[in-house]
Amino acid sequence: MTGTGDAQHVIRARQEKLRRLQELGVEPYAYRYEPTTSAGAAIRDYEAMAGESSVTSRLAGRVRSLRPHGKTTFVHLEDRTGKVQVYFRQDALGDEGYELIKLLDLGDWIGVEGPMFRTRTGEVTLRADKLELLAKTVRPLPYGKEETSETGEVVQHSGFADLESRYRQRYADLAVHPEVRSLFVTRAQVLREIRSFLDERGFLHVETPILQPIYGGATARPFTTYHRALDAELYLRIADELYLKRLIVGGLERVYEIGQVFRNEGIDRTHNPEFSMLEVYQAYADYHDMMDLTEGLVHHIVQEVKGSSVVEYDGNELDFKPPWPRSTWYEALEKHGSLDAYALDVASLRAAALDAGVEGAEDKGRTALLDGLFKALVEDELTGPVIIYDYPVELSPLAKHKRDGDTSLTERFELFVAGREIANAFSELNDPFEQRERFEAQVRMREEEGWEEAHQVDEDYISALEYGLPPTGGMGLGIDRLVMILTDRSSIRDVILFPTLRSG
């Protein structure tokens, strides 16, 4: 087993230090500390003062490096804003105070107090008059060493590179990698910008059930669980959709929800069993309005997070400045697959699918062939951002069909970026009679074709539609995938704090 497992001799040595600290009357696990500044601010303020150093700073953080030199010791203290060097002298701290320095380890949380100065080598440093231990680290953190070369380049020595350990022990990964902390700061910023954008436009942030008696709103297998007191089987939601539209029926008119949904499917670098979705519903709007909303929202997020509309992802420059290219689903297939799929019969489609290497094409029907062709020929080409709209009806049981009367198509679009679906939206089906038929068609597909991802009939949802759902536009956006784009990560696990792993 790899990872930060047992390090018994190191842990024992640190526990011995803990005992000695207690003998010295030092509480190794403190209750409180009140810093007056942060590492970043202390350095910035000192530099702004141009060398006058009478101010005493109080700083708290983690011991990131330790360089004892007999009666003096240099430490780098790290907090959420960065690192600052701290200089300890035996004559300043007293013999007893300096004993504490000798018992420090990498990773210990400490508080220090003293004036800032600049060392002979020019580094802004806190000269500590006081030291407080805030929490002892008895298990060694897998710190690598950093060397700053003459060119100012930071070179990492050793380090904590094993991906499995980093995901399983994210606390250690975060502790030793400031850039990982910063990625999750970016993720939080994305969530904040989504909320502020929608709040400003009169959308109401709501919460709907995660435990549901009937799941729906997407095509996916659910996780199943059991409620004792109710003696009932419940499902973890696969989407927020049906509950949010109930709220539109109720007159809330503009709602959104941000939260995790759960899909019982495979795990790979773009799929985690639980992932975060934004869903937005707006009364009186259609999918064209949702295209505008999606463009505006995503552009806003990119602009705020990156300070520009351009994002570099996997070596490509993606520009999110609206308007984005828009093309219909069939046009995209024609452009990238050179197929007039709309006009082709099933036999021709099958031939094309076999040609494109679509697995199982021999047994597939028209819809599945179309879908297979789209995935095989088009998706990878959609570097984006690009909006693909007007999907075949079988793929979209909750979307209204095209208003021009072509009932084989629905008013639905997806946003693609870097070959991946980022958002999915449609003019919501609000006809309760047609909705019942679509559900029943899904059930038939489940029963006749064994399609486990098919929708169930949600009678309560149909009742809600019977009370009247106004024309409504809805949109769902995969937050993890958006964060991947913004942080140039190729694995969804990198943008989820605690990704799902096999219990090993």
Added chain:
RNA sequence: GACCGGGUAGCUCAGCUGGUAGAGCAGCGGACUUUUAAUCCGCAGGUCGUGGGUUCGAGCCCCACCCCGGUCACCA
């Protein structure tokens, strides 16, 4: 699920055609009052993912399994 690669000290890795395991950093002891990969001297640290097998002898070869990563498939 299939295929490929990987799992050796706390971390990062090396380990030849099979001969009972090494380095750097971290750790421990010592020296050192402006260092910054601090340096110098000394020491300790390992069920080699797990279980079988072949062999006089296995980190290395064979089989099964576990976990991770990558690619593909699945996710109509």
